[in-house]
Amino acid sequence: MKYQSQKVALAYFAVALALFAVQVLGGLLAGWIYVSPNFLSELLPFNIVRMLHTNSLIVWLLLGFFGAAYFLVPEEAERELHSPKLAYLQLAVLVIGTLGVVLTYVFNLFEGNWLLGKEGREFIEQPKWVKVGIVVAALMFLYNITMTVLKGKKTAITNILLLGLWGLALLFLFSFYNPSNLSLDKQYWWNIVHLWVEGVWELIMASVLAYLMLKLTGVDREVIEKWLYVIVAAALFSGILGTGHHYYWIGTPGYWQWIGSIFSSLEVVPFFAMMSFAFVMVWKGRRDHPNKAALLWSLGCATLAFFGAGVWGFLHTLHGVNYYTHGTQITAAHGHLAFFGAYVSLNLAIISYAMPLLRGRDPYNQVLNMASFWLMAGGMTFMTFVLTFAGTVQTHLQRVMGEYFMEVQDQLAVFYWMRFGAGAAFVLGAFLFIYAVAVPRREVIQPGEAAGVPAE
């Protein structure tokens, strides 16, 4: 760690990982409700559990992005953060907002209240006061980071990262606009949800990956920047009009079916480019960085993102296919692998890289960290296959044969049991990861002698 103010990232990563634990436990609970539907149905209804599962995901990913930015921007800009104090204050605002959200959701406080009650729009159901808090926190963050970059060195990595983070914050403003026309409501809603994960978040992902590749492989910055620009161009070109793949059945004009199908099919390109980028850099790189866990997470991130977001996304993005698969377990399969591959793994990669530096230790306990990678990646991959099969069966029975929803659900029970098992393995992996970065103070296994063997 070169700059003292990078330490801010530690607090962000800690809160992010705590929420990660909450998120996966929520997922496990939701997975259990799938096999035992009346479990806690009075106390904690499924819709609330699901909301906590998805929203805690989004919030911890955002905290991870903030942490990543606070970690890498001082190093790229070659100066201390503009104001570490402001960064801590921002974290406090976000934590208070998150607690407010959880309490409001779980106990359904202030129902119907304009300022204090939840708003009921999936993912952006936060009470209005929390939304304002999020905007205030985002402004603090952008001010802090932008000032740091403006006063320091500007690199392609920080430029793209800033572009992504500014876009993220500006797009969130759509959450304040809630038209009474349901079609318009959905259309604006997707401007946040889609343009985040298939637009500006990809910029954040590409720039953080580029930073990791720069550090881990030692490839020249010039080469990395060229890749970065191509990836970002491909992401924005396909992703922005790719929003059309959410407009198929919400009441927007029919031509969106073709705009959405064509542009979103190309969304696989940036993910393929990111995967190629990561592997080519590692092959070209001459640096043998000791932090193998961070490298494993980086490569895993690029690969799983390509399959989860790229391939599984393409699987049901054409409107002719989506007409049948819309809202089945196919969507759940895609959602799980895409979020895990792209954004969870990205956060875990930067955390794996940064934690030893932030805590002033050599890369430590990589064995446990890498074991947690395989547990999580294995669990999630298995879950994805299980849900894909479940979704295929569901699509056929429900959408082709016309059977009733609940009758079909009964026939999917075996898949839901397997999904619960896969989820349990994942949760184990998640806790192992948190343990691996938080607790041990020395290597569990000493590195072997392989490094000393001369090349063939």
Add this chain to the structure above:
Amino acid sequence: MHAPAPKPDAGLLDDLPGELMMWVLIVSELLVFGAGLAAFLSVRISDPAGFAAARAALDPALAGINTVVLITSGFLAARSLDLRLGLKRAAARWHLAGAMLLGAVFLAIKFQEYAAKAAEGISTDTHAFFTFYYLLTGFHAAHVVAGIVLLGLVAWKDAPRNIEAGAAFWHMVDLVWVLLFPVIYVLG
């Protein structure tokens, strides 16, 4: 200042003429329009008679004139780069202005065409043919607008490298039209 580092090996990409990002854009555009045309032809298989009937409402002669207009415009843009390389800056700019003007003529004719269709009550929902017709030619027309702006920019900042990038984009717009014209207006 430090000594220039040895150029990193970026492979084949370094041998491309002009701007790398412009090529990324051109390839992406060709993929999109190619996919659009492929979809058009696929849907046409399901209803050849309907497509033929719908095509009869179009005016191939007008579109033919537009083809000549756009290709001439492309020629002027290409000449402009040669002139600029021959250090004839003023002539290069006049050629770019000519290319832009012909781009505007293309748009004027296109606008006439759309107005005539609208007057007949033909919208994107009239028939699948017209969905593609409006989408593909509309996207293309939007690129003509963008191209005119781009040519204006490179006429202003007229480094040969810039003119090359502007002309490359303009040729892509040309190429896309040359593909759209036979498939939509003639083949139907």
